[in-house]
Amino acid sequence: MENATCFHCGDNCGNHVISFQEKSFCCNGCKTVFEIFNENDLTCYYDLQNSPGATPKEIEGKYDFLSQENIIEKLTEFKDGALEIATLYIPHIHCSSCIWILENLNKLNPGISDSQVNFGKKTVRVTYNSETTNLKSVVLLLSAIGYEPYISLEDFNSGKKDVNRSLIYKLGVAAFGFGNIMFLSFPEYFEVNEFWLEQYKPLFRWLMFAMSLPIVFYSAQDYFISAYKGLKAKILNIDVPIALGVSVLFIRSTIEIMFDLGSGFFDSLAGLIFFLLTGKFFQQKTYNFLSFERDYKSYFPIAITKIDKSGNENSIQVYDIEKGDRLLIRNEELIPVDGILINGKAKIDYSFVTGESQTVSKQSGDKLFAGGKQTNGVIEMEALKSVEQSYLTQLWSNDVFNKNKEDGFTNITNTISKHFTIAILAVAFIATTFWLFVDSSKAMNVFTAVLIIACPCAIALSAPFTFGNLLRIFGKQKFYVKNATVIEQLAEINTVIFDKTGTITSNKDSNAEYDGDLLSDSENIVLKNSLRGSNHPLSRTLYTILEEHNIITLDTFEEHIGKGIEAKHDAVNMKIGSATFVGSPNTSTLLNTTVHVSSNNVYKGKFTFYNSYRKGVSKLFNQLKKHFDLVILSGDNEGELENLKKLLPAKTKLIFNQKPEDKLEFIKYHQSEGAKVLMIGDGLNDAGALAQSNVGIVISEDVNVFSPACDAILDASKFKQLYQFISASKSAIKIIKWSFVLSFFYNVIGLYFATTGQLEPVIAAILMPLSSISIVIFTTIATNLLGKRLE
Template identity: 55%
Template sequence: MSKENCYHCGLDCNADKIEFEQKSFCCNGCKTVYEILNQHELSCYYDLESAPGTIPTDIKGKFDYLDNVDIASKLIEFDDLETSVVNFYVPTIHCSSCIWVLENLHKLNAGIKVSLVNFPKKEVRITFRKSEISLKNVAELITSIGYEPYISLDHVEANVNKIDRKLIYQVAVAGFAFGNIMMLSFPEYFQMDEYWLNRFKPFFRGLMFLLSLPALFYSGKDYLISAYKGLSHGILNIDVPISLGILVLFFRSTYEIATNTGQGYFDSLTGLIFFLLLGKVFQQKTYGFLSFERDYKSYFPIAVTRISANRKEENVSVHEIEQGNRLLIRNGEIMPVDGILINGNAMIDYSFVTGESLPVEKKSGDKLYAGGKQTSGAIEMEAIQSVKQSYLTQLWSNDIFKKNDSKDIKSLTDSISKQFTIVILSIALISGIYWYFTDKNAAFQVVSAILIIACPCALALSAPFALGNMIRIFGKHKFYLKNTQVIESMSKINDLVFDKTGTITSNRQASISYFGKKLEPHALRQIKSLLRSSNHPLSRMLHDHIIEKEQGEVMHFKEFTSKGIQGEVDGTDILLGAASFVGIDEDNGLDTAIHVRMGKDIMGKFVFKNSYRKGLNDLIGSLKSNYEISILSGDNEGEKESLKALLPAGSHILFNQKPEDKLNYIKSKQELGKNVMMLGDGLNDAGALAQSNVGIAISENINVFSPACDGILDAKSFELLPRFLKLTHKTMRVIKLSFVISFLYNIIGLLFAVSGNLSPIVAAILMPISSISVVLFATISTNVLAKKLLY
């Protein structure tokens, strides 16, 4: 290849070519990709036998079976004419550098739209354009840069949990080496002066050296690799001091044995690695337990309408859906499961899955994917599998809908850990120099002990375990949060904004009266048919109120946010909604109402008498001393006086609010420095929920799944809101107290280490104990607090 060609992409470099490390690049993008791969020692991506950037020959053909449509369909989660989504299990993911490389795959191939890593599960979810890159090519690409996916079709079909036993093997190897080196060291411990022991002492010491090698290079390699990768990016992570301690022990011990000046510290070295790994095993088991509890308990409180064999419609929780069930998906609802379209006008918005909001038209018999949002009336579909709750969680946690806050507890922990590591390295250096001139042997012990005992692991673990346990507890009480950051954001809230309809009012207890021209049974049936397509709380309430059965096919259905719905039923144009929407110039009524227009005739209106949720008075009373409270409503001012009596003086009550008005109101609050929590029904409030610092959707047996919200609160737990808010404050106090405990432990440990009164092996035992104690403190404390407030 000519020097004038780009080293990465192979294209002719332009006149302003970029020279870097004696290589030519056509743009900064190609140079950046080269740096990514080169920094991570992934230069195998550049196969010298062919054009740079192609797949190396050693993996060509390895994934040919993925071109088989039947096999590929078992792996792909989503697939339409343009975009596909696949979730690969990649066992070699082990650090933040891996995450960084895998989440920058779009820089290696433009056909990849986005890639997200789930670090605890070692999975990467890749969204790619089928016209530019195939599933096989995706697998070849990530394999070529060192991240080969584990693909087992038996696993796919059986849905067996993947278990990575590497850590167990590492503990076993380190434990074996530690135990045997301890046994071989007994004569040295007791300073036994015996002819045969003295004669074979070099042999025993050599054996100890050999036994230490697998412990160092297999059991301890993850610490060394993590430290190296961190340093190569200018990051002082928590594995740097541990790795330094391990290497100091190894090289000093090797020197003593090689020069026959001592027995070395191989017992301390292998013991250190063994106890560090034991601590890691405990942490993984504890985290796994908490994760299991959350996954098992925290299914979304989403209901879907299931149609029985006799055409009876019933609301069931999504986890009750089985293969073969027929489901009704209304306008604006999200499909919780893959299925086949049976009938209806399907216009599916897959933006929650692919990021592209252009609706896709589907016909009867077409496959529909979970996560798609129906945008054109009601449809019926047949489920082809049960709900995969983890998939809904992935959609909910999509980075597109994240609210970034750089001042969160995680960034604080990372910052403290980094500064803490710098301080520890400085103390180790100063102490080492001091003890070197006082007692050279003691200097080695002191430095090793300092590097090991003062690891900020406990500091880094306190927040994830406290928040993780609390999110599990909230889930048990029907308050489902998107992630742990929401708890911290809730603790900063000082302003609460409530939507009225479906939030502080109950949809189930409202009374409905009709005023106007008499509606014949066939007209009521037509109205009910049109209402069946809408997911708005008032539409659902009126649909359930009308006792007649639906009649007629709904055509040209449209829903206008905060206005109403319209459609054609059996040739009759029907409009249902606000007075102005159906053509009434002036409506003197102050009650919440749905006006009815059939053809050119204004028929009348259904008037709703709202019923406020149980415990609302006590809830407002508990919140008013600590929070500013506002109520926004899309309805008229009919209930203004009753709401005034409910709220504290000076509270804002705004009516006739459109979705954009609600959003702008919250934005104006934030501009004044307020941290706002918005509570709405999840339908017309999506913009306001997304704008707020914390957006909570209230669920009352309807499909409220909305990526815009940060949490879903079951209506049955609505009166517990003040307690949830109080718990978030107490959880943050637990975390801060955990920080104090961690600092005290490190200070005390450092005092003993600096003074030369702590051996490396004792430090190695104490370090995981400190992490375990902080984890237990955080977990037990949050359990006790929750028991006092919620049970």
């Protein structure tokens, strides 16, 4: 028992062994973690690796600084009441088992409500209750299970973490070993008998063996780990043939030198791993560049209202916000940066950040966090810092908002890749069996060459590089797409549905006339301030048209989606919206879009709008009609019916007087009939329809329409290019398919030479990564040409 090692962390238990279920533990902490795993059926974690909970030495007292409030504030991205959220960098994340355990932290600590892993960035975003746990406890828990976070307050804000360092080390080891093994192989290559004496030949061969060990067991370990995890999960992933090929080369070469049968293939083995890692490094660098471009240069085409020192309100792009700017946040508008509330009654919905839709009331002087949505009229705030684009991207791309649309959707890569590995293994075994009977000396050469030359890289790389580059290009064209899946789904649509007001009509060029009783000064002030708090296209148009009045804080403000606004200040209680909502005595169908007004339940009059359609609407619809079913689904009356008939193609369906729930049901019905629906709306009244559609696009025109319901945001100035964006998405699928065709021909030619015994493993080792690089170059150039066409 004195030499017992801890089942959880692998440390020596010393003289104080704690036994539980016939297992030894060094302390109650390790025993408790095991008990929690055991109670929650998570003990298969220990099957993934030996002593997975290895605790870093000298952990005690190391994180005491995490008890200081000023440091916690720097490290947490959100803190409101008892709820805190922190994103921690975990260098040790390397495989699916890491993701699995890190996303089950809530089972290990009840104070943790949620944890989400970003595998590419090696981070885990932890949401926890500060009343039952704290950041220090979270970090200690991560350390106890073998995932100690890297915390550097200096690097925290910059976010610059070198996630490629491990790959660089492995590539360096492979390069060193490959060069030296090739050097030691030269005498045998050239048969230099004067030098290659009997006493030196075994020495050189064993030196090659020794140099191959770190290459196989260190440089190539990721391929073995990935293949093992896949097989354990009963999945034949694309790393299985590679791992098998490396294993066969190493075992065969070792047997050859052990029994003096030959010099083996250590040069081919080292070359294979070196070239594989070179290709991987090139791919990672390219993809990191694409991701960088998307995060920091492809800004959201959304705007926020800035109040200057003179009190004037101007729309600016969110990424132009600077520390100290005074911002106007309207009802249902997202808070783009951390700031301090100055004026107004804030009722913030932080569901974007926390996943919980409960609203939080805030008073003047309170801190507001980026990602919250104001739900109680207009407020003014002062920005504490500039916009962090990647943080907004992270919120919008949160998997929680993608699950419904991705259910049942199988992407092109998954469809093909699951059959690839099986086919290659079958070819390898059949060809090897054939050569065992025909010429056994060639059998192992054939087996190895087949596994190496059959390149799965086109399948693994085509989609990420094509879509990654296209996301970047779309962003530069002010069409911001949430993720790669949206592009695939956009390529499959067959029905396009448009909202009317604020979508195919332009708010900036519309005008309105008032018909009714004269409003008093106090009523005009309440009317103007009520419109100021709303983001509805008609509200924005009216607010721009009406004369300026004093800015006041309303006593109450409520926006009824699809109906109108209700607001109160002092003795004035106003309703602005549809005829039925305000209680208009005349509810007959009018020929134009109208907004009605009542004050203290007395009907006052109506504003009649004269719509101005966006430039290029007619041309856009004529382009779309050749390929898609077109529908206008509007909440307005039929006043614009005749104008739209003249403007749009003959087969366009025009449906009016649709409530938000009617639009949703219309889309749901047509989807049940086989329609793949693209919905284009203003992001406010259309949230339900956007969420229900296969792809939902919001048109942005000086409005902060950042919404989880939409899959893409399109700047209003690019509306006429919508058809080009859809066409580019379809072309992207063609690029991927063409890369598969190229890969198929490459594999067929390569397999022909491999199965006929004409291809040496070392040549296959060089050709395989070159094919990967060629696929990356092909997809990048092809998508860049698509981008040129969009420009």
